[in-house]
Structures are given as C-alpha cells and as structure tokens.
Amino acid sequence: MGQYWMVVNLDKSQTFGGWGKLGEFLFSFPKCLETSIRAQPKFPDCDAIVRPLKPGELIRKPRRSIPGLRVPQTAAPSSRVTALVNLPADIIGEIYSHLYLLLDVLCLSVTCQVLWEIGRPYIYCLIATIATSSDSWTGDRILCVGDYLQNKDIPENVLTPEERVELTDDEESTLYDYPFHKVEGKEFNMNDMWFKGRGDDRYDLMFYDRGLSAARHHFLAYTPPPPPLPVDPTVLRNLSRRQYVRESALLELKAKYAEVKSHRGEGILQNVGFGEVLMTRICLSSNPSASMLYDGPIHRGAWAGDRFDIVSSSECFEDTTWSDVSEEVLKDLEEIWRSEYRHALVVPKVYS
Structure with missing residues (x-):
C-alpha cells in the first residue's frame, strides 16, 4: 500500500493534512509550507x-x-x-x-x-x-512524519519529555496518529x-x-498588502542549527537544468523553491518507503523537528555565527531530482 506522510507543526499542534505518498507530492509540492515560514512585512500601525x-x-x-x-x-x-x-x-x-x-x-x-x-x-x-x-509557522518546530514511524525511532531532540509522554503515550499509536489540528495554509x-x-x-x-x-x-477598508519583493536575495534559515541555504545557490542549480524538460514539457526544477528544499531534510520515519526512484535515506531527515524561517540574506550574512550549507543541501536535492527525472537526462544516441 505504501507509506503516507504529513507535515506537522509540533509547537502549534497543526498540520496541513495528509498529502499521501512522498513521491506523489514532492515533485509537485504545494507552496503553503514555504509561505508559512516566510517572514512577513511589519504590520501597519x-x-x-x-x-x-x-x-x-x-x-x-x-x-x-x-x-x-x-x-x-x-x-x-x-x-x-x-x-x-x-x-x-x-x-x-x-x-x-x-x-x-x-x-x-x-x-x-x-x-x-x-x-x-x-x-x-x-x-x-x-x-x-x-x-x-x-498561518505563520515561522520559528516553530516542523517535520514531515510518515505513518510507519515507530515511537522508539523518534530522535531525542525532536520532542520535549512532556510531548513524548503526551504524543506517544499509547504504544499502539504513532506520532502520525496524533490528532493535529488541520489548517488550510491560506493567506490572511x-x-x-x-x-x-x-x-x-x-x-x-x-x-x-x-x-x-x-x-x-x-x-476599516484595509487589506494587508502583499509581501514586498526583497531587495536582497533570501535565505532559508535553520534557526535550531544556525545554518542557511542561499536562494542564489538554488537559482544557479535551477539554471543548470533549465533546458531539461519533464514528460509534461516543463523544466524539472522550474517550480522548485525553499519548500521543496526543506522537505528533503525534514522527513522522519522508521521505514524508507517513499514511492520514489531515489533510494537515499530521505526518511531520516537531519532537520526533522528543527525551527525555520525565510528572510533577507542581509539578516544572515552580517552574523558570522551562521554557516552556509547550501552546497551540501542542494547536492542532496539535485540527486533526488536526477533520480526522479533520470529518463529526461538521458541523451539518445544518434546512429549514422
């Protein structure tokens, strides 16, 4: 039958709902996760x-x-x-x-x-x-949990001792079974x-x-304006580990594959954003079943349960305590996408 996944916010006990098998939604990923962690403009007085x-x-x-x-x-x-x-x-x-x-x-x-x-x-x-x-999940602990996750396989840093008792008290139920409150992820x-x-x-x-x-x-004829386009490129920050991924590095990777098309005729990385980048690092399960051609350990995400936001790069580069992990993270993302679209990367032989 395969493993089902859902993205959850541990601090707010919220979820966007079950999205099915990882390989069925990762490559056409909804933007609500990226929107939920993007820093919002200052609220008017x-x-x-x-x-x-x-x-x-x-x-x-x-x-x-x-x-x-x-x-x-x-x-x-x-x-x-x-x-x-x-x-x-x-x-x-x-x-x-x-x-x-x-x-x-x-x-x-x-x-x-x-x-x-x-x-x-x-x-x-x-x-x-x-x-x-x-709908803001900025700075909250986020992970994508699989329904094959066993309680004994949840890393120590993901749950507090109180949450471990509350969320996994029943040995027959898993973190996936917990009744998280479903949110729609729509804009205000x-x-x-x-x-x-x-x-x-x-x-x-x-x-x-x-x-x-x-x-x-x-x-009260007031409608919040759309977030202004940042003057500087943005970064995806892991607040728990003080690491970041540069938008400029992601754009370079997308440019590398700009001419490679999927079977639907679109670029294989055309719609990839920070939401997809984050998803490759926050999945957590005891079983590697993901309905994907990629066979790497995506089910044991190194960032599962960490805190995140998306801000202007100037807010990150001024602080030398942050480390740039763009190369490492995007290398994994590239490998995942190359595995999924390997047929599009094969150049047919030309016979004379």
Whole structure:
C-alpha cells in the first residue's frame, strides 16, 4: 500500500493534512509550507487600519442610515449612551476586555464618538492578533512524519519529555496518529475574520440589519498588502542549527537544468523553491518507503523537528555565527531530482 506522510507543526499542534505518498507530492509540492515560514512585512500601525476620529464627522451613505454611528454636535445623545460614556475609563476598558469577537467590539464602538476613540485600540488589537498569527509557522518546530514511524525511532531532540509522554503515550499509536489540528495554509483575508468563532448565521443577518457593513468599509477598508519583493536575495534559515541555504545557490542549480524538460514539457526544477528544499531534510520515519526512484535515506531527515524561517540574506550574512550549507543541501536535492527525472537526462544516441 505504501507509506503516507504529513507535515506537522509540533509547537502549534497543526498540520496541513495528509498529502499521501512522498513521491506523489514532492515533485509537485504545494507552496503553503514555504509561505508559512516566510517572514512577513511589519504590520501597519493603528491609524492605518482603524481610522482616527475627526470631530463632527458624519458618515454619508446613500441607502441606509447607521443608528448611533455619529452623533451630530447639535443632537442630544441617548441617556443610555450618556450613562456609559460617563463611566471611568478603566471601567469601560474592563467592558471591552470581555469582548472577544471583532463584530462585538465594533458594535459597541460605533455607538458614539467617545466609544469609537476608546474602542479603536481594541479593534486594532483583534485585527493584528488574527492577521499576524493566522498561518505563520515561522520559528516553530516542523517535520514531515510518515505513518510507519515507530515511537522508539523518534530522535531525542525532536520532542520535549512532556510531548513524548503526551504524543506517544499509547504504544499502539504513532506520532502520525496524533490528532493535529488541520489548517488550510491560506493567506490572511480580512473579510474572513468578522465572525471568527461564531457558528451562527444570525450574526451575519444582524451585521447588515444594523447597517454596520458601511461602517466596516468606511473605517476599516484595509487589506494587508502583499509581501514586498526583497531587495536582497533570501535565505532559508535553520534557526535550531544556525545554518542557511542561499536562494542564489538554488537559482544557479535551477539554471543548470533549465533546458531539461519533464514528460509534461516543463523544466524539472522550474517550480522548485525553499519548500521543496526543506522537505528533503525534514522527513522522519522508521521505514524508507517513499514511492520514489531515489533510494537515499530521505526518511531520516537531519532537520526533522528543527525551527525555520525565510528572510533577507542581509539578516544572515552580517552574523558570522551562521554557516552556509547550501552546497551540501542542494547536492542532496539535485540527486533526488536526477533520480526522479533520470529518463529526461538521458541523451539518445544518434546512429549514422
């Protein structure tokens, strides 16, 4: 039947799910692993996401009014709002601290100008927390575990003593069997987070009935920009061992095989990135079954369970304690790819 594999994050108890046999996905590898460890740009400050108050400003919307969103200076606020805003600031802050959903915080904040100013930091905090922690595996312990892995074959450095008891307590189950939480590995989308934690459609109806949709787009029309293209080449860093692989070295290897095509007509290394590089070093199993032509010890990855990120090369080269292992790592990757695409590397003889 063959061995099945899945990439797991030990620190977050997460996985991208089972991807099947190693030889079936390694050569058409999804980019979610590489994306998950790539350093993200600095998150904008509060004013860039949640608009600051402009005294006396009113929202103008063509269709539906937004009750209580802005109180004109000539209008008298309701007694309930007056009683609330007259409370000490620490008491109002205590109320906000018990609101865990972005929609709830917004509903309270748009009732008047005073609460909007008080609520802005709480709105920002929720957005920043969700946006910056949604899918990042930067600095976490990662490995690709095979379902033939026996607990006795897990290296000592992979699990803490507490994890070894929790994850491998049952002698009949393996690390592959542990119920890791499945994540999709998609990029952060602000429009998906408004009802995070809600399992009830009535909140979606309430959102529009109260006219808060206009408030959301007026004050919070913010979409995180795509990560800027790095000025310097990037490096894949192994934070546990203080080693790195240079993107420039990977590009040189890809250029070497630029003219070699697979049976599908594409370059055999055309789509290879740091995700594939990492996968050749983090697999862990007791059995070498990988459904690949390569017969090397890929199932005992030297980096299994280590911590990683992808950053600008300038952040690495300035520190002399880091060591460049590009040649060693890419030599292994080249051997794996040459084994898989050996038919494409054979030049047919020409007979006269």
